[in-house]
Amino acid sequence: MSNVLIIDDDLQMCTMLCDLVHHVDHEAAYAQTLAEGLRLALTGGFDVIFLDVRMPDGNGLEVMKDILEIDFPPEIIVMTGMGDSDGAERAIRNGAWDYIQKPLSPKKIIQPLNRVLQYRDNIRSANRPTRNLKRAGIVGGSYQIQECLDTVAKASQSLSNVLITGETGTGKELFARAIHANSSRSRHRFVVVDCAALPETLVESALFGHEKGSFTGADKATEGLVGLANGGTLFLDEVGEMNLNLQKAFLRVLQERRYRPVGSKKEVESDFRLVAATNRNLSEMVDKGGFREDLLYRLNAVSLTLPPLRERLQDLPGLVKQLSAKVYATLGIKPKLVSQDFIATLGSYHWPGNVRELVNILESSISDAYYEPELFSKHLPERIRITMARSAVAPVVRDTAGVPGSVSDAPVFEIPAGLAPVPGDAIEGDGTSASSLATFKVYREAVLNRAEKKYLQELMKATRGAIKEACAISGLGRTRLYTLLKKHSVDRMGWGVKE
Numbered sequence: 164m165s166n167v168l169i170i171d172d173d174l175q176m177c178t179m180l181c182d183l184v185h186h187v188d189h190e191a192a193y194a195q196t197l198a199e200g201l202r203l204a205l206t207g208g209f210d211v212i213f214l215d216v217r218m219p220d221g222n223g224l225e226v227m228k229d230i231l232e233i234d235f236p237p238e239i240i241v242m243t244g245m246g247d248s249d250g251a252e253r254a255i256r257n258g259a260w261d262y263i264q265k266p267l268s269p270k271k272i273i274q275p276l277n278r279v280l281q282y283r284d285n286i287r288s289a290n291r292p293t294r295n296l297k298r299a300g301i302v303g304g305s306y307q308i309q310e311c312l313d314t315v316a317k318a319s320q321s322l323s324n325v326l327i328t329g330e331t332g333t334g335k336e337l338f339a340r341a342i343h344a345n346s347s348r349s350r351h352r353f354v355v356v357d358c359a360a361l362p363e364t365l366v367e368s369a370l371f372g373h374e375k376g377s378f379t380g381a382d383k384a385t386e387g388l389v390g391l392a393n394g395g396t397l398f399l400d401e402v403g404e405m406n407l408n409l410q411k412a413f414l415r416v417l418q419e420r421r422y423r424p425v426g427s428k429k430e431v432e433s434d435f436r437l438v439a440a441t442n443r444n445l446s447e448m449v450d451k452g453g454f455r456e457d458l459l460y461r462l463n464a465v466s467l468t469l470p471p472l473r474e475r476l477q478d479l480p481g482l483v484k485q486l487s488a489k490v491y492a493t494l495g496i497k498p499k500l501v502s503q504d505f506i507a508t509l510g511s512y513h514w515p516g517n518v519r520e521l522v523n524i525l526e527s528s529i530s531d532a533y534y535e536p537e538l539f540s541k542h543l544p545e546r547i548r549i550t551m552a553r554s555a556v557a558p559v560v561r562d563t564a565g566v567p568g569s570v571s572d573a574p575v576f577e578i579p580a581g582l583a584p585v586p587g588d589a590i591e592g593d594g595t596s597a598s599s600l601a602t603f604k605v606y607r608e609a610v611l612n613r614a615e616k617k618y619l620q621e622l623m624k625a626t627r628g629a630i631k632e633a634c635a636i637s638g639l640g641r642t643r644l645y646t647l648l649k650k651h652s653v654d655r656m657g658w659g660v661k662e
C-alpha cells in the first residue's frame with residue numbers, strides 16, 4: 164500500500180482523487196493550501212503527490228524544490244490547466260514525474276499513478292536489505308517487524324555488537340538467532356549465556372573455562388562458553404542481570420577478545436560476535452549505578468528494539484496460524500479452523516507476556532478443543548475471556564502515559580458499549596416506532612463516525628499530539644491518521660506537543 168497526497172484548492176477535486184486512490188487500495192490525504200500541502204509533504208511518508216499549479220497562496224511549482232529535497236522524496240505529478248504548456252514544461256524541468264491536464268478523468272489519474280508506484284516499488288525492492296533474509300521463524304508482516312528485520316539484515320552484514328531490547332516474550336532470542344543465521348558466522352556456534360541463571364560461585368569457570376585441578380571438583384579442563392563461541396556468536400541473554408564484577412571482567416573480554424581460563428597462566432583468544440538482550444532499561448540502570456556506562460556503550464553499537472505484541476495486533480492472525488501449526492504437529496492432530504471471535508478476543512487482550520504468552524494460550528486452547536474441529540473464544544483460558552467480557556462493558560480509554568495493564572487499555576476491536584449512540588439520538592429513535600428507525604447503513608455510519616472521532620480524541624490526548632506514537636498505538640498509517648484527523652476535525656496540535 165502506498166501513500167498519496169493531493170494538493171488542490173478545489174475540495175471536490177480532492178475528495179474525488181482521494182476516493183479514486185482508496186479505490187485502488189492506497190492511502191490518500193489532501194491539502195487545500197500550498198502551505199498545508201508543503202507541511203504535510205515534509206512530514207515524509209508520501210510516495211506520490213498530485214500538485215495543482217494554481218493555488219490560492221502561490222504557484223504549486225514553487226514548493227517542488229523543497230519537497231524534492233527530503234530523503235527518498237515522493238514523485239510529483241503536476242496538474243496543469245487546459246492548454247498551459249508553459250506550466251507543463253516548467254513542471255518537468257523542476258523535476259516532476261509527469262504532468263496531467265485538467266479536466267481530469269479516472270484513467271488520466273490511475274495510469275500515471277500505477278506507473279509511478281511500480282517504479283518506486285522497483286527501487287524499494289532493489290534497496291531493501293531484507294530481500295534475501297532468512298527469517299529464522301520470525302512471523303509478522305507489520306511495519307514494526309519489517310523495520311526490525313531491516314535492522315537484522317544490516318546487523319548481519321557487520322561485526323558490530325548488537326543490543327536487543329524489548330518486553331519479555333517479544334522474541335529477543337529469536338531475533339538474536341536470526342542475526343546469527345544471516346551472518347557469515349552461521350556455520351559456527353550460537354552460544355547462549357543466560358546471565359540471570361549463571362551460578363554465582365562458578366560464574367568465571369562457566370564463562371571462561373578452567374584448567375584441570377584448578378579447584379575442587381575440576382577433574383578435567385573445560386573450555387567455557389566464551390571459548391565455545393569462537394568463530395560464532397555469543398548471546399548474552401538478560402545482560403542487565405550481570406553483577407558489577409562480571410561486567411568489569413566482560414568489558415575487558417569485549418575490548419581484547421582475550422581472557423584467562425580459571426587456573427591457567429596463559430590467555431586465550433576467542434573471536435566471537437556479541438549479541439546481548441535485556442528487558443530492562445540499561446540507561447536508567449547506569450544512572451542508578453547498577454550498570455557500567457562503558458559496557459553499555461560497547462554493547463549498544465547497533466540497537467534493535469522489539470515492539471510489544473499489543474502494538475502490532477495486525478500480526479495476530481499470522482502468528483496464530485504459524486504458532487498453532489507447530490502445536491498441531493507436536494500433538495500429531497489435524498489443524499483446526501479458527502473462528503473470527505477467537506481472533507477478536509485475542510485482539511482485545513493487552514498481552515503482557517507477548518508472543519510467549521500467545522504460544523502458551525494457543526497450546527492451552529488447542530488442548531481444550533482437542534476433539535473439536537474449530538477454535539472458539541470459549542476455548543481460551545478463563546482469564547482472557549474475563550478480560551474480554553469486562554472490556555465489552557467498560558469504555559475503552561488509555562491512560563495518558565499509554566501504560567497497559569488494565570482492561571481499559573484493551574485495543575478497540577469492536578465498538579465499545581460506551582461509544583454506542585445514546586438514547587434520544589435522532590438516528591436511534593425511541594425504540595417503539597418502526598418508522599422512526601434509521602436505515603441500517605445510516606445508523607451504522609453514524610455510530611462508526613462517533614466511535615472514530617472519540618477514539619482519535621483519546622489517541623491524540625494520550626499521545627499529546629505525537630503522530631509517530633499515535634501511529635504505533637493505533638496501527639494506522641501516518642497518511643490515514645492525518646486523513647481521519649481532518650475528517651473528524653480533531654486537532655492534533657490542540658495538545659500542544661510536536662513530534
Ligand SMILES: Nc1ncnc2c1ncn2[C@@H]1O[C@H](COP(=O)(O)OP(=O)(O)OP(=O)(O)O)[C@@H](O)[C@H]1O
Pocket residue numbers: 300301302303329330331332333334335336337338440441442518519522
Ligand atoms: N515474531 C515472532 N514470530 C514467531 N515466534 C515468535 C516471535 N516472537 C517471539 N516468538 C516466540 O515466542 C517465544 C518467546 O520468544 P523469545 O524467547 O525469543 O523471547 P524473549 O524476548 O527472549 O523473552 P525473554 O525476555 O522472556 O527471555 C518463543 O517461543 C519464540 O519462538
